[in-house]
Amino acid sequence: MPLRSLSVLLLALLLGMAPAAAVDLQQGKEINGTCAACHGDNGQGGKKGEYPRIAGQQVRYIESQLKNFRSRTRINIPMFPYTQERELSDEDIKDVAAYLAGIALSNKMPTYTGTEDALTMLQMADKVMIIPRAEGDIEQGGALYQKQCAACHGKAGKGRGMFPMLVGQYTNYLKRQVDLYLKGDRPHDEEGVTGLLNKLDETQIRDILAYLTAIQEPTE
Ligand code: HEC
Ligand code: HEC
Numbered sequence: 001m002p003l004r005s006l007s008v009l010l011l012a013l014l015l016g017m018a019p020a021a022a023v024d025l026q027q028g029k030e031i032n033g034t035c036a037a038c039h040g041d042n043g044q045g046g047k048k049g050e051y052p053r054i055a056g057q058q059v060r061y062i063e064s065q066l067k068n069f070r071s072r073t074r075i076n077i078p079m080f081p082y083t084q085e086r087e088l089s090d091e092d093i094k095d096v097a098a099y100l101a102g103i104a105l106s107n108k109m110p111t112y113t114g115t116e117d118a119l120t121m122l123q124m125a126d127k128v129m130i131i132p133r134a135e136g137d138i139e140q141g142g143a144l145y146q147k148q149c150a151a152c153h154g155k156a157g158k159g160r161g162m163f164p165m166l167v168g169q170y171t172n173y174l175k176r177q178v179d180l181y182l183k184g185d186r187p188h189d190e191e192g193v194t195g196l197l198n199k200l201d202e203t204q205i206r207d208i209l210a211y212l213t214a215i216q217e218p219t220e
Contacts, residue, residue: 028099031092034082035100043100044129049170053129055103061164062097074186105129107168107216134171136203136210145208148196157212167216171209178205 032043035054040046043055054062067090068074070083082088088096110124146155154160157167166174180186181197188197200208 023098028095031096049172052173059101136207141207141211
């Protein structure tokens with residue numbers, strides 16, 4: 001076989017192998033342009049949790065929720081048009097989920113050196129997200145959380161795989177989701193974890209949410 005066609009063959013093999021699992025982060029960033037209108041440029045959400053934070057969320061969880069919105073198994077009127085089949089293909093979902101999962105928001109105020117220009121300072125502040133302390137008994141909430149929630153959502157509330165990160169998320173948003181679960185409007189888990197939430201009273205839920213705002217650790 002001539003050397004040239006051998007290298008073409010090799011190149012084809014390499015190309016064929018590499019992109020299969022790869023996600024296109026540039027494409028993900030572009031798609032995020034349409035999401036930013038509500039969720040913010042860095043996926044930090046807004047309006048006190050009317051729009052949830054999606055930056056740094058578990059990638060598999062983001063993917064699964066986008067598919068749920070698309071198929072309307074999770075009802076979200078504002079987002080539906082953005083996720084319909086034509087708008088958001090499976091590949092787009094992978095790209096935008098990977099892009100968003102990769103955005104690290106800090107929960108420490110930035111330390112300016114004094115040499116930054118106004119735009120840089122603005123961009124630094126825009127990547128900070130601190131959830132205000134919510135009212136409740138943190139000790140009580142911590143004990144409940146570690147016993148009943150940590151197995152899936154992680155000891156530090158960061159989530160894992162299909163289990164969402166809860167820490168660093170707006171308290172209002174989390175409370176709204178708990179209420180949706182309790183009403184049966186959103187399935188918490190196939191195994192019927194809703195039952196688990198149903199066994200907690202309002203004070204216990206409040207304490208767990210307060211605890212989550214107390215365990216935000218600096219990411220750097
Ligand atoms: C018109 C406003 C709007 C736009 C545009 C929008 N979203 Fe949303 N999104 C929402 C609202 C509101 C919720 C919360 C729904 C609820 O409370 O259940 C949400 C929820 C989500 C969630 C679930 C978060 C969680 O923790 O479960 C994800 C993921 C998400 N959006 C991703 C996206 C992506 C990706 C895009 C762009 C392709 C996008 N959204 C565009 C309004 C919007
Ligand atoms: C057996 C595993 C499991 C346990 C235990 C569990 N969860 Fe969950 N939780 C899930 C899964 C899975 C989801 C995502 C459900 C979906 O796909 O919509 C979720 C989602 C949530 C959400 C919504 C997050 C978002 O971004 O929209 C909240 C709030 C929540 N759980 C609170 C709790 C609390 C509080 C506890 C403890 C009392 C708890 N969970 C225990 C599996 C679990």
